[in-house]
Amino acid sequence: MQSRVIEFANVLRRNGIRVSLSENMDAFRALELLGIGDQQLFRSALRATLVKRTGDIQPFDELFDYFFLGIGQALDALDRKIMDDLGLTPEQFQQMLEQIQKLLKEMAGELSELTRALLQNNRAELERLLREAVEQEMNGGTPESLRHTPYTRMMMRLRLERVQSEIERFRGMLQMLAQSGEALQDVMRYLDERMRDLNRLLREIIQQEQRKQGVEPRDNQQRSALADKSFSFYTEDDIRRMNDAVARLAQRLKNRLSVRRKKAVRGRFNVKETLRKNLQYGGVPFQIQLDRRKKTKPQVMVLCDISDSVLNASRFMLQFVYSVQDLYAKVRSFVFVAEIGEVTKLFEDNDISTAVETALKGDVIDVFSHSNFGRAFEQFHRNFFPAITSKTTVLIIGDGRNNYNRPADWVLREVRRKAKQLIWLNPESRMTWGIGDSEMPRYAPHCHVAEECRSISQLYKIVDLITP
Structure with missing residues (x-):
């Protein structure tokens, strides 16, 4: 945990919050006494030892959420949103996920780990895959990083084109089942939402990592990332x-x-007409002919x-x-x-x-x-x-x-x-x-x-x- 606290202190410094070595030591001693089992107590201990100015409290809280909660918090918010959009209770939502799991077993062909975790709402597996991709992105220094935006590079690492194709294939199977009378309206809407959710989640993760590095995403970087994004993933902000x-x-x-x-x-130079017109001059082009046909x-x-x-x-x-x-x-x-x-x-x-x-x-x-x-x-x-x-x-x-x-x-x-x-x-x-x-x-x-x-x-x- 000490290495994580040191890394967090570095994130605070990159974002303009002054943290000294002695304050790092104060944080270690506070955590030895209080432990890390209680999230609110853990937050309060770090805030008390690492923050000196009132104006730094709000950025500290934001960076704490990004650094320690990050993907898990984003997944919580997506679950709440999708249940609200579909009008489902937690129990009904769980029943729908069980139905999807049964349908996936009937589907021919292999699915990628990310597609299966996304459709089954396997949060632990989804978080693991996304964290691995983020770590590879942060540690990678390949020539690709000079030619592609962060969003595009993450898309390539996660193979989102394959994920979308597999979801479309699953949708095709559901449409055939719906023809036979099965009630799959909620599942079909869930597929649409999950495709958008993955995009929102990916963008939020990139912004979190950029904020950790002390970098605010620029508008032109966002536009560049959106240029490669599938239309089906667009949010209202993207559309604007x-x-x-x-x-x-x-x-x-x-x-x-x-x-x-x-x-x-x-007009354009007309070679044939120019040669024909200048035959009387031995082919010397004294009179240039132009083609002025109106398009x-x-x-x-x-x-x-x-x-x-x-x-x-x-x-x-x-x-x-x-x-x-x-x-x-x-x-x-x-x-x-x-x-x-x-x-x-x-x-x-x-x-x-x-x-x-x-x-x-x-x-x-x-x-x-x-x-x-x-x-x-x-x-x-x-x-x-x-x-x-x-x-x-x-x-x-x-x-x-x-x-x-x-x-x-x-x-x-x-x-x-x-x-x-x-x-x-x-x-x-x-x-x-x-x-x-x-x-x-x-x-x-x-x-x-x-x-x-x-x-x-x-x-x-x-x-x-x-x-x-």
């Missing part, structure tokens, strides 16, 4: 920060295209799945497309879950943020129904297909999970024949396409481009596909 990131991306793109169009106005603006139709699993991806894509709408001749947008509705007028009558929130909250279509891509595609073909021309880019954002309904992939075949481009962006890992009720193997062959788009970083790479 990423709205700014999407706005910056849109402005950067508009600036780049404005330069390109200024060059287009002057027409394309049209865009955006179809956004706004079911819970892909809501954030649709949110950001709508915001981005309407931030750069002056680059297109016309932008039309649609939202769907089981039925499809047009929200173009919302963006004509409101500012972007208000229009996005209104489109996603359920005023246009029923957002609480089960996903039915086939029905939505058939409605789109029946009501809006004539509006597609050879200049139209059709952009679909969705996970392709159709709840075993009729896929209606023939609609995409017809759209591809008529449109300039058909692009599908899927916020799920490509490894999960075709698992459970995913119809992506049917939909993808009809698209010019079908790409995984789960984060802002991936969105940045895909932007060129949808810009003129």
Whole structure:
């Protein structure tokens, strides 16, 4: 325990609290008399011996919680939150965990230790795995640390991509069981919450470690970490920060295209016409010929799945497309879950943020129904297909999970024949396409481009596909 107290004293010093060697000795003697069995008494003993100024009491208490309670306290808070969100008593919550444990035994294939501990709420195992990852991160000095943010490095150490894929595979099994009549609504909601909880927990642990080192996380570091984070993990704070990131991306793109169009106005050097025009001069290019053909603006139709699993991806894509709408001749947008509705007028009558929130909250279509891509595609073909021309880019954002309904992939075949481009962006890992009720193997062959788009970083790479 003496080594832990010395380490804690160093943490206090790094955060501006003056602790001398003699005060360390006072703390040792106090703990010899009082012991460490009583948490409140332990805290009071250290505060009495290590803190000299009233202004240092609050930072001491915060650092004590980070250092000695840390992950355990965060897990307590997550358990309370998830029970409140699901409306379960502790007894009902325990019964649900026992149900999940039985379902996991029926699941084919191996699960990682982290996935199993997360789903079964095995707090001791979860804390052990996270502490090991933190220790490796703090002790590691690899070249990777220079190229990646703390969040990204922890993701790589914990293999969060695998965890998410395994949870999606488990979700697919539950959806098949739900078709047979089993009541699994709470379990499905629990899966969604656990994916977000792991992200919150990881971010909180990183902030705790940074605070221990006397480093306050910078906004740009947080944005960099969020750029690699899956949309399905986003919290409300993340959404606010990423709205700014999407706005910056849109402005950067508009600036780049404005330069390109200024060059287009002057015209490009036309080699063939220049040679033909200057034959009378023996091929010496006295008269330069420029190609000033006017490039027409394309049209865009955006179809956004706004079911819970892909809501954030649709949110950001709508915001981005309407931030750069002056680059297109016309932008039309649609939202769907089981039925499809047009929200173009919302963006004509409101500012972007208000229009996005209104489109996603359920005023246009029923957002609480089960996903039915086939029905939505058939409605789109029946009501809006004539509006597609050879200049139209059709952009679909969705996970392709159709709840075993009729896929209606023939609609995409017809759209591809008529449109300039058909692009599908899927916020799920490509490894999960075709698992459970995913119809992506049917939909993808009809698209010019079908790409995984789960984060802002991936969105940045895909932007060129949808810009003129």
